[in-house]
């Protein structure tokens with residue numbers, strides 16, 4: 238079993254580069270199958286979900302290989318339009334391949350992605366939108382059999398600004414004849430990145446970043462070279478780590494604009510944050526104070542992915558901070574683990590109240606989901622003594638090497654193997 242051993246109490250200093258964004262590269266990897274050429278993705282993070290996407294692409298008949306930090310995908314040989322149950326289950330965002338396969342092949346056969354550790358993860362909006370474009374989708378024993386020999390552009394109104402549904406429909410609409418408008422679309426930066434990649438391939442898409450995305454379908458797409466944006470949640474994690482431990486760090490390549498709700502929260506808590514075109518710096522010398530309620534919401538609201546991480550940074554703040562989780566039903570599983578380290582957190586439904594404590598102490602804790610796991614690292618580097626973090630599979634899904642990054646910033650953190658007892 239892999240464990241992270243963190244000896245808390247050191248302040249952080251130094252600078253590191255930020256890895257490419259997981260939530261941007263995954264939809265772009267699905268999008269590569271819309272063209273019959275070669276895509277070169279620079280700054281592609283090396284993550285388990287990226288490996289799973291590569292295996293899905295290879296399973297479909299595409300060629301994919303690494304050239305240094307670039308991932309090269311050649312989708313000219315795609316010949317399969319089904320994804321096995323095993324591959325579908327390995328990655329929650331595998332559903333994003335559905336729209337792309339339909340656009341390329343006119344049919345698709347894959348399994349229903351189940352729920353996940355954050356609660357149910359329905360794809361009803363994805364399926365309803367695809368049906369509006371003309372897809373016939375039959376659900377049978379957890380498999381989705383989809384036929385869409387001819388899709389037509391439509392006006393689609395999403396009842397929620399779902400990130401996954403917006404992406405899936407953008408991809409499908411590239412293969413539909415005519416104009417598709419997606420209303421109440423998600424506005425996350427990763428949607429804009431998907432639009433930018435598709436435009437690089439010759440697609441006609443506009444409006445990403447606003448609530449209406451318009452796609453002129455039916456264009457023949459070609460490959461392109463694209464650089465993956467820096468990961469805004471990884472950036473939030475390391476800013477919160479420095480806020481938690483104290484010190485001064487600089488994150489190269491990070492863009493504050495994508496994370497202004499998180500930097501506003503950290504400033505309110507007492508951190509000094511400055512940004513320019515090369516990156517972003519955070520300094521924390523005195524103690525932190527509590528902040529106004531943090532309510533997660535679709536972008537440009539406070540990201541659900543940063544809820545646990547900011548909570549961990551505020552565990553030793555003066556006063557009480559209220560958190561309200563509005564996106565997922567089961568996103569406080571890190572709380573019990575943080576409480577083991579001496580945190581004072583009360584949860585009631587979607588609300589959690591964090592009352593700052595004087596000190597945290599090391600403890601054996603377990604990552605229960607990706608960002609909850611990162612939150613344990615943020616708390617551990619500010620805790621007295623040794624914290625032993627298990628459940629690293631979750632953390633590995635989103636962080637290329639959190640041990641490398643935090644130790645470059647001065648944290649005492651090592652990864653080790655231990656026989657389970």
Ligand code: UD1
Pocket residue numbers: 260357358359360361362363364397398399400401402423425534535536540541542563564565
């Ligand atoms: C969500 C986050 C995204 C984050 C990602 C990874 C939001 C709005 N989205 O994206 O920022 O990067 O997790 O953690 O914060 N829903 C339905 N039916 C659907 C699709 C979604 O009811 O067909 C609901 C979900 O249950 C959820 C909400 O809509 O409550 C947002 O889901 P969605 O944006 O699709 O989630 P992700 O794409 O996973």
